[in-house]
Amino acid sequence: MSQGRFDHDVVVIGSGFGGSVAALRLRAKGYGVHVYEAGRRFADEDFAKTSWDLRRYLWAPALGCFGVQRVHKLPHVLVLAGAGVGGGSLNYANTLYVPGEVFFADRQWAHIADWRAELAPHYATAKRMLGVVEQYPHEGPVERIMAGAADDLGVGHTFRRAPVGVWFGVPGETVPDPFFGGDGPERTGCTLCGNCMVGCRVGAKNTLVKNYLALAERLGAVIEPLRTVTEVRALAEGGYQVTTERSGAWLRRDRRSVTAEQVVFAAGTWGTQQLLHRMKDSGALPGLPDSLGRLTRTNSEALDGAVAVAVPEGLELARGIAITTSFHVDETTHVENVRYGPGSNLMGGLATGLVPGGASLGARLAALVGGFLRAPVTALRLGSLRRWSERGIIALVMQTADNSLTISLKRRFGRRVLTSAQGHGEPNPSHLPGAHRAAQAIAARVERDGVVPAAARGSWPEVFGIPMTAHFLGGAVVSDAPEHGVVDPFHRVWGHPGLHVVDGAAVPANPGVNPSLTITALAERAMSRWPRRGQADERPEQSALHDAEHRE
Incomplete structure (x- = not known):
């Protein structure tokens, strides 16, 4: 028309x-x-x-x-x-x-x-x-670990279940559109498979x-x-x-x-x-x-997390939807747990050990090498992608801090591509201390509840200041x-x-x-x-x- x-x-x-x-x-x-x-x-x-x-x-x-x-x-x-x-x-x-x-x-x-x-x-x-369901309606090991980590950090009063956009219904049961008087597509109840971010094959998302x-x-x-x-x-x-x-x-x-x-x-x-x-x-x-x-x-953001060497069968860290809970480390720093479902281990390739914030690239790389040399077997087991999604919890950390980048075009090899520079406000952070504190608290709770060694993990982009x-x-x-x-x-x-x-x-x-x-x-x-x-x-x-x- x-x-x-x-x-x-x-x-x-x-x-x-x-x-x-x-x-x-x-x-x-x-x-x-x-x-x-x-x-x-x-x-x-x-x-x-x-x-x-x-x-x-x-x-x-x-x-x-x-x-x-x-x-x-x-x-x-x-x-x-x-x-x-x-x-x-x-x-x-x-x-x-x-x-x-x-x-x-x-x-x-x-x-x-x-x-x-x-x-x-x-x-x-x-x-x-x-x-939107105002509070994620299920509870499992991850939700208890997150609540415990918030308590350990002294911010338990900020812990909450996340508001999420999922049709929970009866797991695996397909029903006519429950949202728009039958005008929308039929829906299937969430099976808590954890693969929301790979694509919901169930039809619940x-x-x-x-x-x-x-x-x-x-x-x-x-x-x-x-x-x-x-x-x-x-x-x-x-x-x-x-x-x-x-x-x-x-x-x-x-x-x-x-x-x-x-x-x-x-x-x-x-x-x-x-x-x-x-x-x-x-x-x-x-x-x-x-x-x-x-x-x-x-969003002044960082992705860190906690990974265990091994996880008992009963500790189903990968069961649930992608994000289920959150808490505030401080007034500006918001932390959520993130999960992928069993088998979706690709993003684990971005994970590595935590590195000191504010240090030079050489110091950050030296910290990684030093950690490996002190405990090579543990480092290899923590870095393994085998069952990565079932052995850990990603901490997604966001801030309301007033920082920004300025994006512009540059020419590279005859093409026009986007580039960035620091912009208004504080410099866009390459390291969030609150993210490290949260990851370490979550790792401590994983270790306590799983009765296995666990460690806070950072990311390779963070090692290189990105x-x-x-x-x-x-x-x-x-x-x-x-x-x-x-x-x-x-x-x-x-x-x-x-x-x-x-x-x-x-x-x-x-x-x-x-x-x-x-x-x-x-x-x-x-x-x-x-x-x-x-x-x-x-x-x-x-x-x-x-x-x-x-x-x-």
């Missing part, structure tokens, strides 16, 4: 938490919506059985791997992201927290609105759509294909998988030309172009930033704000003026009100919790302000917003 001048009313780039909300809400308002997704479409049975099935687990399309797990490298961070119809919901950990007050009060946007109040109804909608995208397609939105958007170009007569090619193609790229009156960027923070930077560099989108790339966040994050955010943030961010308070790109950013790239601060619910709520708010097709747009024009900012 278009207005005649354009092939589509709206093109949505990406089908993750922001893109899926846009697809459903705009189609419900009468717009013709076409969604391009770089990844493939998965039925439940298409997901990898374990992370060792690289073709179905990893995203490296040029090598024939069309899985759910993206890995991107910048000088200052290693980024883990999602791929496929449903975006990051396919391999995220189902964890849906509302951030604390520090996030809403961040100086980047606190003066624009009372964001906690403004977003409250949209968080409620997002929770209903994503099927509330991925976006089970809610927003299923309902959007039912209304007539079109989702085209395995198409990578390579260019968005402003047209002289208004609207935009969107060019795509076949994902991962070396030769027959099948390049195509369509026109759209409006475009929604929702390709994930990495994908959205990369595309906007390239379009600014090439001139395809003239006048994009110079603030593009600033205030890129990593933290990992599963929550890459910002760079095209909500702002009061183009000098301060890329989008206005209604998520329209400054200077291009027909362009919109509704994914993690628009998030202006470190939430200190898993950001998926916040991205969904922000997208719900942005889409709620769109007029129905053919009706007057009541949002203020950008010139009025900018003038108001300068008057103040």
Whole structure:
């Protein structure tokens, strides 16, 4: 459905938490919506059985791997992201927290609105759509270990069960849609297999294909998988030309172009930033704000953990969903347990011993070598990937600290690629002392409850001063003026009100919790302000917003 001048009313780039909300809400308002997704479409049975099935687990399309797990490298961070119809919901950990007050009060946007109040109804909608269970309902060894570690650190009062987006039902029992009055797909009760982040083959995980995208397609939105958007170009007569090619193609790229009156960027923070930077560099989108790339966040994140030499059969560390509990080490540092299911041991290759924070690379490597020489047999057994997911607990550590990176383009071997530099606030941390304290406390509890030797573990990227994050955010943030961010308070790109950013790239601060619910709520708010097709747009024009900012 278009207005005649354009092939589509709206093109949505990406089908993750922001893109899926846009697809459903705009189609419900009468717009013709076409969604391009770089990844493939998965039925439940298409997901990898374990992370060792690289073709179905990893995203490296040029090598024939069309899985759910993206890995991107910048000088200052290693980024883990999602791929496929449903975006990051396919391999995220189902964890849906509302951030604390520090996030809403961040100086980047606190003066624009009372964001906690403004977003409250949209968080409620997002929770209903994503099927949030406010507290994980099961208890096992990991949950008791986490509670004990919190007590040992003196922060037991902060321990809680995680809010999660899973249909628990009766394990293994398939029932008609229990969420949307029968309009959604049938669901199967969670079996606690632990492989949420490899892809839920059971059908219990509330991925976006089970809610927003299923309902959007039912209304007539079109989702085209395995198409990578390579260019968005402003047209002289208004609207935009969107060019795509076949994902991962070396030769027959099948390049195509369509026109759209409006475009929604929702390709994930990495994908959205990369595309906007390239379009600014090439001139395809003239006048994009110079603030593009600033205030890129990593959720001030680290991944450490605890691994035991061996685990008794009764200590089922891999049984449960991906994340089930959390506690706060201090006011700014939030810790969650993370698990993979039995057999999914690939990510264990990133683990190594803890190294001293703030030390030189030589000192960090010397610490690893020294630890190995002191106890080589134990070090080899701890480093083994055999039953890695069943022998340990990953500690995902996030902070509300005000640190950031600035992302830009550089040319390398004739290609334009993203690079990073330290940005506003404190330097993006390569070491979190709270993460080490948490990992050591968890390891002590694993050792006590498992009656076997256990040790806190770090990661190889951390050894080389490069933290990992599963929550890459910002760079095209909500702002009061183009000098301060890329989008206005209604998520329209400054200077291009027909362009919109509704994914993690628009998030202006470190939430200190898993950001998926916040991205969904922000997208719900942005889409709620769109007029129905053919009706007057009541949002203020950008010139009025900018003038108001300068008057103040």
